[in-house]
Ligand SMILES: Nc1ncnc2c1ncn2[C@@H]1O[C@H](COP(=O)(O)OP(=O)(O)O)[C@@H](O)[C@H]1O
């Protein structure tokens with residue numbers, strides 16, 4: 370179980386100062402356009418991942434005319450309350466967990482298994498494989514403590530190998546990196562492929578909940594990042610060495626992995642309507658959430674930006690009742706409170722945001 374009890378923002382975008390005491394169930398943030406709703410969601414995502422989903426430039430998140438911003442939250446997880454803090458100025462990033470300075474964002478991430486649904490989430494289906502790799506790796510990270518080290522080893526070996534290729538170093542110096550690359554690739558590949566396989570039945574379940582009209586089986590297929598006709602990644606590296614040298618980088622590997630879905634033998638982009646594609650992404654997130662709960666007893670926190678823009682009234686009820694049934698804490702933003710059904714007033718709280726000022730609101 371992971372629950373955010375308190376969230377504090379200081380000099381974050383248009384929010385000067387705010388403290389929110391959250392409910393373990395539904396939390397609705399109501400406000401007009403440009404009030405600062407997405408900023409609240411963004412702040413939590415930044416605490417959990419170190420990155421914004423809106424900007425590559427961290428400085429844009431610091432309130433104008435301010436020199437730094439601070440985010441703080443209290444998370445109740447596995448019977449303990451933890452204090453997570455992040456402070457950023459133009460140059461530096463400071464991370465703290467329970468009063469201790471951290472060197473690494475991933476240590477904070479472990480305490481905040483956050484999932485995000487925004488009007489941009491359908492990119493998961495539309496765009497290149499990067500977002501889908503991040504989707505798989507999110508799961509591998511929260512299920513397997515060994516994943517992050519393997520991933521770092523892979524990235525390091527890949528970077529070194531690519532630099533050696535680019536500089537046209539002698540083959541033996543390039544191949545120096547192959548062993549580390551292969552070892553970490555095999556670890557990553559095993560974790561990713563078994564994660565995708567285990568996730569598939571959960572995906573089917575939530576697709577049935579959200580889109581009972583779809584009768585066909587859903588097929589998920591994992592692509593490791595090298596051609597299927599290669600006997601192994603090691604063989605692929607040897608086989609492609611001359612080509613890698615010509616290109617100046619490593620063509621194949623875990624950095625090219627992907628997951629593809631098929632419904633009625635077709636890609637979701639072809640066989641599903643826009644609305645159904647959004648529901649498909651919801652089902653993917655719910656599948657991850659449920660699988661994590663069942664395997665680790667940990668629970669995700671779901672952030673949904675502009676829910677009414679995402680789903681129609683019927684599907685809003687379906688999604689919110691699933692989240693409630695699964696005991697998942699969720700933060701939902703909206704321009705009007707009455708667009709969000711209040712299924713269980715005993716576990717829901719409403720907040721109003723106006724020009725960056727947040728205040729509790731009586732539930733309707
Ligand atoms: N660094 C910043 N300092 C001050 N205001 C900002 C900063 N970045 C964005 N804003 C402003 O904050 C407001 C809130 O934006 P946003 O969170 O997207 O609102 P909403 O999601 O409610 O529409 C916008 O008017 C935006 O221009």
Ligand SMILES: [Mg+2]
Nearest residue numbers: 406407408675
């Ligand atoms: Mg917004």
